Amino acid sequence: MVTDHNKALADESLSSVSLREITADTVLAVLRLAVAEDQKSFVATNAVSLAQALFAPEAWYRAIYLGDQPVGFVMLEDQTLRSRRHRPPKSSSGAS
């Protein structure tokens, strides 16, 4: 963890900031990210946000990367996702 941190610190360029989809391989790294102790009242933990996203079709979220290191998480509400996903999928009714 410390070496990852130093590697990312050496990578100063903000042009290496990217938004990436969270995958099964990266979700734990995203869950481990946390703000400073005195900032915790301002924002939900990533675990809570991802749990809420599971039940909110309009939630759009990405991991924030600095180079190849996950350093943050962003989530927003995209109203177009709600209408798209709420259209009843006629052909696949009954699918789990």
Add this chain to the structure above:
Amino acid sequence: MIDARFQGRGIGRAALLLVIDQVRRRGIFKTLLLSYLPGPGCPEPFYRGLGFRPTGRMDGKEVVPRAAARSDRRRSANGSPCAVISALFAFLHFLAVFGIFAAVFLQWRTMSPAPTLVDARRIQASDRVYGMLAIVVLVVGFLRVYHFEKGKAFYAANPFFQAKLMLFLGVGLLSIYPTIRFLKWRAQTKQGLAPVLATKEYKSIVMVLRIELLLLLATALCASLMARGVGS
């Protein structure tokens, strides 16, 4: 959110710019809204810098500013309390810094091997002003670090912030010597007499004042580098 270890380096800003860019490129949205709890240390200046402007809407206790999702760049002029207070503190800080520079410069220019009574009183007065302004700069400066601007993590991690604080404290320490000399003059100036000083004393006072001015310039350079995020 940005992990605590990576804060204060502009990553959040860069990420939010990517989000805004993606939203704009889809071209189907009119506005982008966000919300935060208003109050000291709130991210208002941060979001304002990214184009978010107050709407007057509330989401519970949180304010909801908006940014245009289409690239119309109309700028609304209505200030919000956070930005205004933050700007006022910045103004106060700069004003005090200019005052300090002016006070030290005045002392340096007025100093002479045989100052007249008027000169001596002017130097003493500007030294008092310098002392008060130095306190103002430090107090306002720390308020800005803890309650406004970029958040204390940014400053703690920035080498130029540390450098400028050290330089400024260096100026403070150096100024102890001339201040003590100027206070000693009071024995004479109170009786309406010009102070008499040895050549050595004059030379060392002028040298200290010169170094103070140079350090103040270096402090300003560090402040500019810090404000642009160099070294963080």
